[in-house]
Structures are given as structure tokens and as C-alpha cells.
Amino acid sequence: MTLLAGGVGGAKLAQGLDRAAAGLTVVVNTGDDAVVYGLSISPDLDTVMYTLAGIADPQQGWGIAGDTYATLEAMARLGQDTWFRLGDRDIATHVLRTARLRAGVPLSLATAELASALGVRARLLPMTDDAVATRVDTPAGRLEFQEYFVARRHADEVLGVVLDGVERAIPAPGVLEALDADVVVIGPSNPFVSIGPVLAVPGVREALAVSGARRVAVSPIVGGRALKGPAAAMLAAMGHEVSALGVARLYAGLVDVYVIDESDRGLAAAIEELGMTVMVTGTVMGGPEDRERLAREILAT
Amino acid sequence: MTLLAGGVGGAKLAQGLDRAAAGLTVVVNTGDDAVVYGLSISPDLDTVMYTLAGIADPQQGWGIAGDTYATLEAMARLGQDTWFRLGDRDIATHVLRTARLRAGVPLSLATAELASALGVRARLLPMTDDAVATRVDTPAGRLEFQEYFVARRHADEVLGVVLDGVERAIPAPGVLEALDADVVVIGPSNPFVSIGPVLAVPGVREALAVSGARRVAVSPIVGGRALKGPAAAMLAAMGHEVSALGVARLYAGLVDVYVIDESDRGLAAAIEELGMTVMVTGTVMGGPEDRERLAREILAT
Numbered sequence: 001m002t003l004l005a006g007g008v009g010g011a012k013l014a015q016g017l018d019r020a021a022a023g024l025t026v027v028v029n030t031g032d033d034a035v036v037y038g039l040s041i042s043p044d045l046d047t048v049m050y051t052l053a054g055i056a057d058p059q060q061g062w063g064i065a066g067d068t069y070a071t072l073e074a075m076a077r078l079g080q081d082t083w084f085r086l087g088d089r090d091i092a093t094h095v096l097r098t099a100r101l102r103a104g105v106p107l108s109l110a111t112a113e114l115a116s117a118l119g120v121r122a123r124l125l126p127m128t129d130d131a132v133a134t135r136v137d138t139p140a141g142r143l144e145f146q147e148y149f150v151a152r153r154h155a156d157e158v159l160g161v162v163l164d165g166v167e168r169a170i171p172a173p174g175v176l177e178a179l180d181a182d183v184v185v186i187g188p189s190n191p192f193v194s195i196g197p198v199l200a201v202p203g204v205r206e207a208l209a210v211s212g213a214r215r216v217a218v219s220p221i222v223g224g225r226a227l228k229g230p231a232a233a234m235l236a237a238m239g240h241e242v243s244a245l246g247v248a249r250l251y252a253g254l255v256d257v258y259v260i261d262e263s264d265r266g267l268a269a270a271i272e273e274l275g276m277t278v279m280v281t282g283t284v285m286g287g288p289e290d291r292e293r294l295a296r297e298i299l300a301t
Numbered sequence: 302m303t304l305l306a307g308g309v310g311g312a313k314l315a316q317g318l319d320r321a322a323a324g325l326t327v328v329v330n331t332g333d334d335a336v337v338y339g340l341s342i343s344p345d346l347d348t349v350m351y352t353l354a355g356i357a358d359p360q361q362g363w364g365i366a367g368d369t370y371a372t373l374e375a376m377a378r379l380g381q382d383t384w385f386r387l388g389d390r391d392i393a394t395h396v397l398r399t400a401r402l403r404a405g406v407p408l409s410l411a412t413a414e415l416a417s418a419l420g421v422r423a424r425l426l427p428m429t430d431d432a433v434a435t436r437v438d439t440p441a442g443r444l445e446f447q448e449y450f451v452a453r454r455h456a457d458e459v460l461g462v463v464l465d466g467v468e469r470a471i472p473a474p475g476v477l478e479a480l481d482a483d484v485v486v487i488g489p490s491n492p493f494v495s496i497g498p499v500l501a502v503p504g505v506r507e508a509l510a511v512s513g514a515r516r517v518a519v520s521p522i523v524g525g526r527a528l529k530g531p532a533a534a535m536l537a538a539m540g541h542e543v544s545a546l547g548v549a550r551l552y553a554g555l556v557d558v559y560v561i562d563e564s565d566r567g568l569a570a571a572i573e574e575l576g577m578t579v580m581v582t583g584t585v586m587g588g589p590e591d592r593e594r595l596a597r598e599i600l601a602t
Contacts, residue, residue: 039400070388077418077419079418090375099340
């Protein structure tokens with residue numbers, strides 16, 4: 001089984017799937033990777049990795065539980081702008097990743113090493129080993145993703161999303177093969193800046209479209225709202241319906257089963273008209289047991 | 302006034318001189334710089350910088366007072382060998398230095414930026430912006446300096462010191478000019494692996510030899526022992542007398558005034574035969590006031 005994932009929502013479902021069965025591959029968005037203080041940061045890979053390792057911070061959706069901020073405070077004392085928060089333990093990951101990348105190791109291998117060291121059983125794959133930079137067009141101009149997302153707290157209206165470099169990117173080793181699994185799940189992640197970049201890597205959307213896998217997507221919109229992040233605002237700004245149906249339309253032709261929350265049961269008929277089977281269940285994931293429950297329901301479709 | 306310095310002993314005297322008068326330049330050994338976890342570490346520059354900034358750890362002789370080790374512990378969890386101890390606040394320095402060097406900024410400018418951010422008044426200069434690697438020949442083979450010094454706790458007999466790359470190194474901007482000061486002080490640092498590399502940068506020894514400055518050296522050996530580190534063992538292993546006189550012989554022709562501790566008063570006559578004026582005082586520096594006291598005595602010679 002394979003999961004396409006962005007950050008928090010995808011990470012929770014990854015944990016559920018990993019608890020439900022062995023053999024999980026997670027293909028993760030790297031469009032919001034950034035270099036901060038000279039360190040190579042892969043926010044979505046780390047969120048998935050820390051969640052699978054059982055050390056993710058349960059509140060903030062990034063970083064390691066119980067982390068401290070001594071390095072960042074020292075950075076501030078050295079005159080640095082510290083809007084990009086990095087905990088001390090988290091920094092160990094970034095320092096090691098940066099050293100490996102500088103040594104010429106591809107991100108996919110550096111990721112496998114880190115995940116292995118943390119005891120992660122699932123296979124974590126970046127969507128590509130090449131540089132892809134998600135940028136967001138707003139009334140204030142084109143913004144780097146982390147500037148939009150972290151520094152400006154995704155408050156700007158999003159007029160469009162640009163995936164700089166994606167047309168030259170090559171799927172990381174194993175990504176296309178992973179789309180040929182028994183089940184491919186599109187996680188409840190932002191369709192524009194989490195799943196969108198994964199699908200935009202040349203060959204990925206095409207491979208998923210012709211895959212023999214049972215393709216299941218979990219709606220990131222519940223009751224007309226995103227559980228986390230700017231997905232709802234982006235749908236609205238870019239002229240899509242802000243609902244599970246609006247997202248389903250984006251995935252038409254790529255998905256066999258679409259999973260919506262019980263509160264969206266009324267949308268089922270319209271979604272089925274898109275050619276998808278709808279599964280209705282509780283999609284708002286709580287703790288690990290609840291994530292596993294949703295995963296088992298998905299695997300049983 | 303200018304001070305040539307290695308780590309702890311040089312740093313203490315630097316603080317004394319900086320308290321005694323404005324206008325201090327410190328030329329610092331970079332032969333034991335290393336890349337650890339991909340981070341560019343300059344141990345002697347940092348010891349001098351932290352000491353001048355008033356944040357040095359008073360016990361261990363490296364790092365920042367009260368520092369924590371969360372990043373290092375996370376590195377260990379990620380499978381790294383953590384014999385090279387780096388505190389969380391200290392890591393901020395290394396991360397920023399590394400980013401600046403990677404951006405093409407020379408070490409001298411990166412050092413000036415860091416020192417300025419920490420409020421250091423004195424001018425800190427690396428001996429060179431070029432890479433020089435001090436290596437130590439031992440019965441166990443040729444060792445990288447930090448492997449010899451930290452990992453193996455300078456327990457190996459030292460058969461010789463190699464300064465790899467020094468013959469191609471260029472003095473950092475300002476170094477040669479700084480040797481033309483009113484007073485040039487050689488700090489109580491290891492003559493082989495702290496002062497030796499500074500003097501070995503092409504042009505430095507020659508400039509000091511012809512300098513119009515009053516040249517003062519402070520013995521790193523007191524009562525036949527080094528206050529810190531392997532200086533005494535190195536003197537012995539390389540066939541020199543293990544005493545303030547043994548070091549004085551290494552500096553013959555470069556030094557006008559040689560400062561020895563009261564406990565070495567008996568060596569004064571033999572040292573004066575080398576063509577140096579001897580000053581006898583308490584050279585074992587305690588706290589900041591005591592460092593300033595020694596500095597004022599040196600400046601008054």
C-alpha cells in the first residue's frame with residue numbers, strides 16, 4: 001500500500017496505515033522544502049517521519065514532542081530572524097540531512113537513513129530528489145511557500161500556486177513503482193500545495209491514472225472547512241467549491257473510492273456522479289487508535 | 302596591541318587585555334578547525350570570542366556557560382558518534398558560520414559578524430581564511446587534530462606536528478598589519494599547535510621578526526607543567542626542555558620580553574641569555590580581574 005501525503009493530515013493517516021499493516025510506502029511532498037539558516041529543511045517528510053516514529057509534537061503539527069529552543073534563542077541573540085521555529089532535537093535532523101545532501105547523497109537516501117535511525121518501519125520517499133519550490137501568488141506578490149505559510153501565517157489570499165522546477169523533476173527512485181501497489185491512498189492533505197506537487201512530478205499523475213491499484217482519496221475538507229491549514233481558503237480563492245465535492249472534482253479520473261466524513265453525507269450522490277465510489281465514515285482523526293480505525297476502513301474498501 | 306592566541310590560555314589573556322585598554326586585535330589559530338556533522342567549527346576562535354563576550358563556560362574551557370545538549374542527544378539517537386560535544390547555543394554559532402562560509406563569505410568576515418553580534422569590542426582575526434589542518438604524528442599514526450585532542454584526549458605521544466596546507470595559506474586581511482602594533486603579545490598557548498600554526502602562515506613569522514612592536518611572550522609552562530592541554534608532553538616528546546626556558550628557546554629572535562611565573566624565577570638568567578628581557582609575575586590567571594592585572598603588567602613592560 002502507498003500513501004501520497006503532505007504534512008499533518010497525511011502523517012496521521014500514515015501512522016494509521018502503518019499500524020494497520022506492514023508494507024507501507026509514503027510518497028511525500030517536498031515542494032515546501034526550504035533552506036533556513038543554511039540548513040536543508042523538509043517539513044512534510046519530517047512531520048511524517050516523526051509521526052511514524054512516535055515522537056511528533058501532538059499539538060503544533062511540526063517538530064518533536066517536548067523539544068526545546070536553546071539553539072533558536074542563541075540564533076536570535078546572534079541577530080537572526082527566527083520566525084522559522086526549529087527545536088533543538090529537530091535541528092539534529094536538519095544538520096544531518098544537510099551534511100548528507102552536501103556530500104552528494106540524494107534526499108531519498110538521506111531520508112531513508114534518518115527514518116531507519118528513528119526506527120520507522122514504513123518506507124518514506126520524497127516525491128523527487130530534485131529541487132521543486134512551491135510558490136504562492138498573492139495580492140502581495142509571489143511568495144516563497146514558507147514565507148506565505150509560516151512568516152505570514154497563510155493570511156494572504158492565494159491567487160495561484162507555482163511549482164518552480166517541477167517540470168524538470170524526476171520521481172525519486174521507487175515512487176512510480178509504489179503507484180503500482182494494491183492500494184494507493186491520497187491523504188487528507190491540501191490538494192494544491194501538498195498533493196498537487198506530488199502529482200505534478202512528471203510521470204506521477206500519468207502512472208496513477210493508469211495504475212491497477214485501488215485508488216482511495218480522503219477528503220481534506222470536512223463540513224466545508226479544512227481541518228488544518230489554508231486548503232479551504234485556497235479552494236475559495238481559486239474558484240472551487242469549498243467542500244469535499246470541490247476537492248473530489250480535482251481528483252476526478254484519478255480516484256476510485258472517495259472517503260468523506262459523516263457530516264458530508266449529503267454530498268455523496270454528487271461525488272458518485274464523478275465516477276467515484278463514496279465511503280462515509282468519521283474522517284477526523286484523533287489519536288493513534290482512531291487513525292488505525294480509519295486506515296482499516298480504507299484498506300477494507 | 303595585538304595578541305596571538307590559541308584557545309583557553311590565550312582567551313583569558315585576551316579578556317585581560319581587552320579590559321585593560323581599547324584597540325585589541327587577536328590573531329587566532331585556525332589549525333584545529335574541523336568539520337563535524339557537516340558544521341564548520343573553529344574551536345579557538347570561538348573560545349576567544351565567547352570569553353571576550355563574557356559567555357564562555359568557566360569550567361570546561363570551550364562552549365557557552367549553561368549550555369544544554371538536546372541537539373547532541375538527538376544526534377546520538379540518529380546514530381551519530383557524539384564524541385565531539387557541541388552545546389545547543391554553541392551550535393547556533395556553527396550553523397551560522399557554516400551558512401556564511403557556504404555562501405562564499407571568508408572566515409574573517411564571518412568571524413567579525415559573529416563577534417559583533419555578541420558585542421565583542423576587540424577585533425578577532427583568524428590567522429588565515431585558507432584551510433590549514435593541524436595533524437599530529439603519533440605511534441598510532443597521523444591523527445586529525447580533534448581526533449588526537451578530543452576523541453583520544455591527547456593521550457598519544459606526539460612525534461611531530463604537521464600543518465597541512467599552511468605553505469599555501471595567506472594571512473587573513475589585517476593580520477600582517479596587526480603585527481606592526483605598539484605591542485604584540487604571544488599568549489600562554491601551546492607553542493606547537495596553537496602559536497606554531499599562526500607563525501607558520503607564510504609572512505607572519507617574518508613580519509614579527511622585523512616588527513617595530515615590543516614583542517612579549519607569556520610562558521605556557523609554569524613549574525615545568527602546562528596549565529592546560531598537552532604542551533608539556535609535546536615539549537618532552539619532541540626533545541625540548543619541559544620548562545618556561547624550553548619554550549623561550551622556540552621563540553628566540555621573535556620576542557623582546559618573556560613573562561614567566563614567580564615559581565620559575567630561577568630560569569630568568571638562562572632565558573635572558575637568549576636575548577630576552579624577563580618579567581617575573583603571577584602568570585596563572587584566575588578571574589577577569591586577575592587577567593586584567595596580568596595584562597596591565599604586560600602593557601607596562
